[in-house]
Amino acid sequence: MTLSTDRVSRTADGRLILDGVSLAPLPGAMTGLLGPNGSGKSTLLRLLAGVLAPSHGVVTLDGRPLDGLRRRDIARRVAVVEQQADTLVELSVADVVRLGRIPHRRAWHPPTRADEEAVTAALERTGLRDHASQLWSTLSGGERQRVQIARALAQEPRELLLDEPTNHLDIQHQLDLLNLVAELAVTSVVALHDLNLAAMFCDRIVMLQRGRVIAAGTPRQVLTEDRIADVYGVQVAVTEPGEDGRPHIRVLGTPARRR
Template identity: 50%
Template sequence: MTREQPGRTGGPSSLEARAVSRSVRGTALIHDVDLTAQPGGVTGIVGPNGSGKSTLARCLAGVTAPERGTVLLAGEDLRGLRRRAVARRLAFVEQAGHTDIDHRVLDVVRLGRLPFRSRLGGPDADGDDVCRGALADVGMDGTEHRRWSGLSGGERQRVQVARALAQQPEVLVLDEPLNHLDIHHQFELLDLLASRSWTVVVVLHDLDLAARYCDHLVVLAGGRVTASGPPGAVLTTELLEQVFRVHGRVHRDTDSGTSRVDLTGSFPGASRPT
């Protein structure tokens, strides 16, 4: 059961990619990718290394413009929206958050409130309360005055998620947010993402976690969509062998009602995705 994010007036929005393509120096990174993230759902992007997952996430977040195709936020072309307007509705978490300035934790999270400040630069009225609430959501309450340089990799990742939550977005796009997190905090973050009424698009490496937490999966291989749909329909034994080159078993967990993926080993003889 989802619950509204405190302080946010708008509901979750849809996010769509229509025939999105992007290349670098003549090399196609993603090609004719279609993706629809339903409002309030969790859409996972999975695929082998180099399959275009991060490129797609950056295009969906408006960080990188597609060469061809369109990204739509609630039916509106991102290219026609002002950055400030997008930032009030969509938040992006990169693989590794970094800053050259040794800010305090609260100052890093306050960056998520920039779209809500007045044009004269004054702070928004409820900004610090929202930021402290976001830190509590990721289990980092009480760290407001710690320095960025003193944080572990996992703590920095959680602060970056808190910065995104401080935007109070309708849509969250996260590129491998579980990097650097221990197992406990991986589950804690995924529980949080699944419990609220955001529209979530998340790049994941762990297929079992993707099957457990995502409502919809998009599988990329060679920059193209290989499969798309509910986890139980997408993550077949054949797909695991052909795309990920591993042996595995996909089954339904009777207790949780979710799909589960048990991997048993590599599959060197499987054909590589093209």
């Protein structure tokens, strides 16, 4: 069992942001959230993280309502990588990654050997070991995103939520990052804009439009020419998938031609 939502809705300032969304990620798999800006992807991730509460419906972790669990217990299970993170405190890369160990540490106690081993492993896995002593404020946007991934890995989560993690990354680092997430033994839910990255890496895709689930299934089932035209308003050509069952999307132009 893992995180799930059952008919959750979220209203803010009188506006309906999510409308009856049910989501049941496959344990150990990567689920991609797709949809135009304003479709509710980030809000859904915040509901899954327990940062926001649904106006209606319920979010559960292992079948237990999230609002009945302690924040510390949730943080030991669920790690979140936001679109953008910043700090006014001058921290080194290693110190930022150590923040991922806070849910596992006793108050006012120094880091344990297990804490430092988790931090070192996270730095190694994200290729940041040589940057460990570098100040966070001196990093590029892409490097900061990698540090946030390392912090999440140091948390040793079973569920990993990522909101546009490939922003600010060049093509190579986009592929490296999503390869890394795909290889982790975690249940991951990742919001993406790039349809081809979603097709390459996600086991399942949930597509949102105006706060509602338009489609859910494998990349081959969800990423069709007609559906992309309806949701994104662009004309595309979807190449028939090969042996791996993963399609490729080529954007032809806008506006889409309605059939």
